[in-house]
Amino acid sequence: MGTALQDMIPELILGMAAAACFLLGAFPPLRRGARGTAWCALIFAGAVAVVQTGWWQGVAAVEPWYAAFNALFRLLGPGLGMIVLASMRADAAGEQEAESAACLLSAALGVILAGGAGDLITLFLGLELISIASYILLYLDRDGPLPQESAGKYFFLSILSSAVLLYGLSYVYGLGGSLRLDRPVHAWADAAGMPGDPSLGAFAAVLVFAGLAFKIAAVPFHFYAPDVYQGTSHANAALLSVFPKAAGMAAVIKLLLATMVGWGGPFWQAVLAVAVLTMTVGNVIALWQTHLRRLLAYSSIAHAGFMLIGLTTAMTYRRPGDHPWDGAGAMLLYLIAYVIATAGAFAALSALRRGDRPVERLDDLRGLARSAAGTPRFVAWSLAAFMFSLAGIPPLAGFWGKLAVFFSALEVGASPSESPIRSRLLWLAVIGAINAAIGAAYYLRVVGALFFTEEDAGEGPQTAVVSPPAVVAVFVCLVLTLAIGVAPGGWFQAAHDASPTAARPTVEVSLGAASPAR
Numbered sequence: 001m002g003t004a005l006q007d008m009i010p011e012l013i014l015g016m017a018a019a020a021c022f023l024l025g026a027f028p029p030l031r032r033g034a035r036g037t038a039w040c041a042l043i044f045a046g047a048v049a050v051v052q053t054g055w056w057q058g059v060a061a062v063e064p065w066y067a068a069f070n071a072l073f074r075l076l077g078p079g080l081g082m083i084v085l086a087s088m089r090a091d092a093a094g095e096q097e098a099e100s101a102a103c104l105l106s107a108a109l110g111v112i113l114a115g116g117a118g119d120l121i122t123l124f125l126g127l128e129l130i131s132i133a134s135y136i137l138l139y140l141d142r143d144g145p146l147p148q149e150s151a152g153k154y155f156f157l158s159i160l161s162s163a164v165l166l167y168g169l170s171y172v173y174g175l176g177g178s179l180r181l182d183r184p185v186h187a188w189a190d191a192a193g194m195p196g197d198p199s200l201g202a203f204a205a206v207l208v209f210a211g212l213a214f215k216i217a218a219v220p221f222h223f224y225a226p227d228v229y230q231g232t233s234h235a236n237a238a239l240l241s242v243f244p245k246a247a248g249m250a251a252v253i254k255l256l257l258a259t260m261v262g263w264g265g266p267f268w269q270a271v272l273a274v275a276v277l278t279m280t281v282g283n284v285i286a287l288w289q290t291h292l293r294r295l296l297a298y299s300s301i302a303h304a305g306f307m308l309i310g311l312t313t314a315m316t317y318r319r320p321g322d323h324p325w326d327g328a329g330a331m332l333l334y335l336i337a338y339v340i341a342t343a344g345a346f347a348a349l350s351a352l353r354r355g356d357r358p359v360e361r362l363d364d365l366r367g368l369a370r371s372a373a374g375t376p377r378f379v380a381w382s383l384a385a386f387m388f389s390l391a392g393i394p395p396l397a398g399f400w401g402k403l404a405v406f407f408s409a410l411e412v413g414a415s416p417s418e419s420p421i422r423s424r425l426l427w428l429a430v431i432g433a434i435n436a437a438i439g440a441a442y443y444l445r446v447v448g449a450l451f452f453t454e455e456d457a458g459e460g461p462q463t464a465v466v467s468p469p470a471v472v473a474v475f476v477c478l479v480l481t482l483a484i485g486v487a488p489g490g491w492f493q494a495a496h497d498a499s500p501t502a503a504r505p506t507v508e509v510s511l512g513a514a515s516p517a518r
Contacts, residue, residue: 006052007052009045009048009052010045010046010048010049010052010074010077010078010112011109011112011113013041013044013045013048014041014042014045014077014078014081014105014106014108014109014112015105015109016041017037017038017040017041017105018041018102018103018105018106018109019102020037021034021037021038021098021099021101021102021105022098022099022102024037024098025097025098025099025102030098031097031098032097034097034098034101034102035085035097035101037101038081038085038101038102038104038105039082039085041105042078042081042082042085042105042108043078043082045077045078045108046075046078046079046082049071049074049075049077049078050075052071052074053071053074053075065497065498065499065500066118068494068497068498069115069250069253069254069498069500070115070116071498072115072332072336072494072498073111073112073114073115073116073246073250074112074115074116076111076115076246076336076339077108077109077110077111077112077115078108078112080108080111080242080243080246080339080343081104081105081107081108082473083238083343083344083347083473083476083477084104084235084238084239084242084243084343084346085101085104085469086347086469086470086472086473087234087235087238087343087346087347087350087351087469087470087473088100088101088104088233088235088350096140096141099136099140100137100140103133103134103136103137104133104137104239106129106130106132106133107129107130107133107134107239107243108243109126109129110125110126110127110128110129110130110133110243110247111126111130111243111246111247111250112126113125113126113129114126114127114130114246114247114248114250114251115246115247115250117181117254118180118181119179119180119181120169120172120173120179120181121179123181123251123254123255124165124166124169126247127162127165127215127244127247127248127251128162130243130244130247131158131162131215131244133239134154134158134239134240134243134244135151135154135155135158137232137236137239138150138151138154138155138228138231138232138236139151141232141233141236149227149231150224150227150228150230150231150232151228151231151232153224153227153228154224154228157214157221157224158214160214161210161211161213161214161215161221162211163211164207164210164211165207165208165210165211165212166211167207167211168204168205168206168207168208168209168210168211169208171200171203171204171207172204172208172255172259172260174200175200175201175204176259181254181255181258181259201260202266202267204260205256205260205267206267206270208255208256208260209252209256209267209270209271209274212248212251212252212255213274215244215245215247215248215251216244216245216248216249216252216304216307217244217245217297217300217301217304218274218278218301218304218305218308219274219277219278219281219282219301219305220277222278222281222282222301222304225240225297225298225300225301226294226297226298228240228297229241229293229294229296229297229300230291230293230294230297232293233350234293234346234347234349234350234358235346235350237293237296237297237346238342238343238346238347238350241296241297241300241342241343241346242339242342242343245300245303245304245335245338245339246335246339249307249331249332249335252311253311253328253331253332253500254500256311256315257311257314257315257328257500257501258500267315268312268315268316269424271308271311271312271315272312272424272425272428274305274308275305275306275308275309275311275312275428276305276428276431277305278301278302278304278305278308279302279303279304279305279306279308279431279432279435280305280431280435281301281302281305282298282299282300282301282302282303282304282305283298283302283435283438283439283442284438285298286298286299286302286439286442287438287441287442289442290361290362290363291360291361292349292359292360292361292362292364292365292446293349293360295362295442295446296342296345296346299342299390299439299442299443300342302435302439303334303338303342303390305435306334306401306402306405306432306435306436307331307334307335307338307405309327309330309405309406309408309409309428309429309432310327310328310329310330310331310334310404310405310408311327311328311331312327312409312425312428313326313327313330313405313408313409313425314326314327314328314331314408314499314501315327316421316425326408326496326499326501327405327408327409327501328499328500328501329404329408329492329495329496329498329499329501330401330404330405330407330408330495331405332495332498332499333400333401333404333491333492333495334401334402334404334405335401336397336401336484336491336495337389337397337398337400337401337481337484338390338398338401340389340397340477340480340481340484341386341389341390341396341397341398341477341481342386342390343473343477344382344383344386344473344474344476344477344478344481345383345386345387345390347470347473347474347477348379348380348382348383348386348470348474349383350467350470351379351467351470351471351474352368352376352379352380352383362445362446362449363449365380365383365446365449365450365453366449366453367450367451367453368380368449368450369381369384369450369451370451375471378471378474379471379474380450381450382474382475382477382478383446383450383474384446384447384450384451385478385481385482386477386478386481387443387444387446387447388443388447389481389485390439390443391436391439391440391443391444392436392439392440393440394485395485395486396481396482396484396485397480397481397482397483397484397485397488397491398481399485400484400485400488400491400492402432402436404492404495405432406429406432406433409425409426409428409429409432410425410426410429
């Protein structure tokens with residue numbers, strides 16, 4: 001019992017702190033204490049998670065990859081929470097401070113629960129914690145008609161996606177006869193003497209993926225994202241772009257690559273089509289955006305498509321444990337690079353000001369990297385670095401993420417064996433590279449506005465006012481982006497250790513169902 005409670009210390013800290021912040025919100029004199037409570041909880045939970053990663057291997061787990069996977073998301077939750085909380089200082093209104101802090105803690109808890117879930121109920125609970133926290137944050141930040149419309153759109157679509165996901169999970173339970181996630185469904189079914197039905201397995205895979213596609217903003221479930229991002233604050237947009245994506249990708253990996261393996265049949269072809277559509281739609285439409293949050297919304301959609309390249313590869317071809325380019329490991333490395341650069345970009349936008357206005361449009365960035373001095377110039381240069389990382393330009397973290405997902409597909413596509421799967425994955429990698437080039441165009445528009453565009457002479461010089469906590473968040477994200485880019489070896493290994501496909505024997509999936517590889 002004691003060991004079980006020790007394992008749950010970060011979750012208990014975040015859960016109790018979230019409840020305390022909600023209670024503080026009921027007493028106006030105590031509202032200001034909520035932010036300090038949130039900081040203490042996130043720092044303490046993160047510190048405990050760091051300590052736990054040293055002995056996390058001792059936790060009983062059927063699959064060895066579970067230990068590394070759980071540890072990764074126990075660190076991601078509090079870490080992202082601290083970055084977003086620092087960004088909220090520039091955006092959150094004082095009267096809503098307690099509720100905003102409580103929702104952020106709940107979202108961080110949701111990431112930990114989704115990443116460390118050992119059963120279907122805990123996984124669904126983690127995803128819904130993030131969704132409910134997002135509803136409340138969007139409702140609190142609803143000044144004007146656009147925020148109200150976008151909040152309502154997100155609320156109803158999220159409820160629909162949760163219902164579809166829950167329906168799919170009921171089929172997963174029915175097929176396997178167990179709520180556990182640490183073994184494939186067919187293993188539980190065989191142990192219980194239950195006959196398998198491939199058609200029901202494919203139907204369950206479609207429902208589960210449709211429900212999770214909303215969480216990660218994949219086409220055709222993406223259309224809420226641009227309006228929601230534009231209609232809220234920078235800090236709330238940061239939360240929406242990293243927390244649901246991280247938890248959603250954790251659920252995708254656990255369900256489609258570890259638990260439901262072999263039940264989807266030719267479903268991988270649908271995932272391939274979604275990957276192509278998602279990155280193409282996101283990148284192409286982003287080219288015409290001038291509102292920064294809307295641009296980053298389409299960027300978030302496009303990056304979901306890039307991550308789905310790794311999912312497609314992992315669903316079709318599994319390599320031995322020592323293979324460096326497995327699809328799930330590539331997804332995790334890409335996810336790490338994405339959340340760091342995106343959270344850093346939103347923190348930079350939260351920190352910067354043009355006079356008394358927030359930075360919201362490309363024109364607001366005119367010449368900022370040249371005309372500003374001191375800390376504002378550092379933030380502007382850091383924003384440029386985050387744009388380069390999201391574009392996949394070396395030697396930054398995003399380059400290695402893109403390299404990993406492309407090589408995971410190319411390794412299969414360039415195999416000497418003849419197979420329709422190989423040709424399709426080769427074309428998938430080529431389409432991904434073309435989309436990466438398209439994406440670089442709109443990221444370079446942001447960089448161009450920072451460095452190569454003159455300020456409007458009629459407006460005169462304007463001062464960039466900076467929020468110190470957001471600057472600290474920018475600095476942390478910049479250091480991590482550079483660290484991964486310069487020394488990626490340890491990050492590759494961490495992602496590889498947390499990959500369920502790297503921990504399995506070699507299996508090749510035919511156009512119909514799974515079969516042993518030759």
